[in-house]
Amino acid sequence: MMLSGVAIVGGNALISSATNNISQDNLLGTAGKSEAEGGKNLEGPIDMLLLGVDVRADWDKNDTRPDTIIILHIPASHDQAFLISVPRDTEARIPAFSKSKFAGTTDKINSAFFFGAQNGGGWGGGTQLLAQTIKNMTGISFDGAAIIDFSGFKSVIDALGTVRICVDQRVESHHMSMVDGKPMWNADAKKTGKKMTPVVHKPGCQEMPGWAALDYSRQRYGLRNGDYDRQQHQQQLIKAMAKKAIDGGAMTNPTKLNALMKAAGKAFTLDTGGAPIADFIFTMKGVTGNDLTMLRTNGGTFSTDGAGREVFNPLTKQMFAAVKNDTLAQFVTANPAVLSTKK
Numbered sequence: 001m002m003l004s005g006v007a008i009v010g011g012n013a014l015i016s017s018a019t020n021n022i023s024q025d026n027l028l029g030t031a032g033k034s035e036a037e038g039g040k041n042l043e044g045p046i047d048m049l050l051l052g053v054d055v056r057a058d059w060d061k062n063d064t065r066p067d068t069i070i071i072l073h074i075p076a077s078h079d080q081a082f083l084i085s086v087p088r089d090t091e092a093r094i095p096a097f098s099k100s101k102f103a104g105t106t107d108k109i110n111s112a113f114f115f116g117a118q119n120g121g122g123w124g125g126g127t128q129l130l131a132q133t134i135k136n137m138t139g140i141s142f143d144g145a146a147i148i149d150f151s152g153f154k155s156v157i158d159a160l161g162t163v164r165i166c167v168d169q170r171v172e173s174h175h176m177s178m179v180d181g182k183p184m185w186n187a188d189a190k191k192t193g194k195k196m197t198p199v200v201h202k203p204g205c206q207e208m209p210g211w212a213a214l215d216y217s218r219q220r221y222g223l224r225n226g227d228y229d230r231q232q233h234q235q236q237l238i239k240a241m242a243k244k245a246i247d248g249g250a251m252t253n254p255t256k257l258n259a260l261m262k263a264a265g266k267a268f269t270l271d272t273g274g275a276p277i278a279d280f281i282f283t284m285k286g287v288t289g290n291d292l293t294m295l296r297t298n299g300g301t302f303s304t305d306g307a308g309r310e311v312f313n314p315l316t317k318q319m320f321a322a323v324k325n326d327t328l329a330q331f332v333t334a335n336p337a338v339l340s341t342k343k
Contacts (some may be wrong), residue, residue, distance in 0.1 A: 021265030024272075027145035029099075029128030031135045032273045040275040040284045043178065044142065045326040046074040049131050049145040051113065052153075052234065053123070054218070062117040062126070065110040067218070068148070068234050069130070071140065073323050078283060080291045082328055083238060083320065085231035087297055091309040093135060097121070097129045108310075109133060122148055123269065137312075138320040144280065145271045150214060152267030156241070157210035159263040160162055160250060163240040165213055166205040166343040169229070173199035174221045176211075183211050205343070225301045232342045235294040242289030294340035295332065 027049075038044045052068025055061055069086040076199035088110040095103035100121035107115075109130070116129030127145055135141055157163055177189045177196040189196045201216045208216065217237045223229035250256040272280050303313040312320070319338055332338060 018035050021261050023269040025124045027124055027268050027271035028131050028273055029126040031131035031142055033141040033143055037141050037149045038272060042275055042279055044076045047140055048072040049142050051127060052148045052150055054150045062122060065114050073328055074287060075326055075329055079286055082295055082323060083286045084233045084295045085297055087227060087233060087310055089309060089310040092133050095136060099125045099314050109253050113293040139324045140320060144271045145224045150267040154210035154214050156267050159215055159260045160241060160244045160248060162207040162209050163213050163244050164205060165208050165216060165236060165240055167201050167203050168179050168342060170203055170225060171201050171219045171222045173215050174219060228300050232340050235340060236342050239289055239292045242292060246288050295338050296340050
């Protein structure tokens, strides 16, 4: 979203500002595209790994697992984009990783981030190991990656003002309550000793401030399909932010864009796979919020094997193969059931 905006506004000064505001790190390791797959050349399809982590002030930064794992696929035509969530509880064979002195194991896929971040690996190591785990499972190599810190992500939404979210089912927040009319984390609300009123997200389309939009996208308890519904809500939020930025004029107003980039710089860490960030900017400038297509993994509901472990169903495996072969648009046309049902 932000890169598209820079391209719309144009100018080397804004490109430099975007580069300076965003933390950059090696997040791909050996999961980046090889020279045979195009390497740093962005003329073909582009695949990015997006991770969302939720870290509170009193938590160990590296003692975490991402709640959001999304593959962003842009076909070689560079005129649309697809969002595919990887269920956090999917059983995966996580390979050994020398950077964090990890010997390898079988565990939930989001644990790969935790194991890679230990012993000095940090979030860079965590993302590298998770990216390699996904590559081993799907065959998909990546052009880039981004880690999004939810606590900073709120500032990005606040810079936009609000985002329009269509709530599909009533859900009571598992994380937040209202105290004296103000939203607070439950742990903080309890310390006040005052009456706590649960935050409830009710069905219907509505403009949400940053705290409410993030809280809604975090919920999985009480939803009909648990984490699978949450995956679609997370995709909803990304699309809503992109649409608001374009439709609200932030992308064409240098002042608004600068504020948005400053907020984004505090929210995420980026890896462009060695390609200059300016190349990414101009390659993706044609993709807007309306061009984002949200897809469902496992048909949007739980898929378990005989032992009760979460796995990819056959259609999902075919969908990942279509990503690797850059035939995803054709696959979606032939299999419309993979399209998200959320607005």
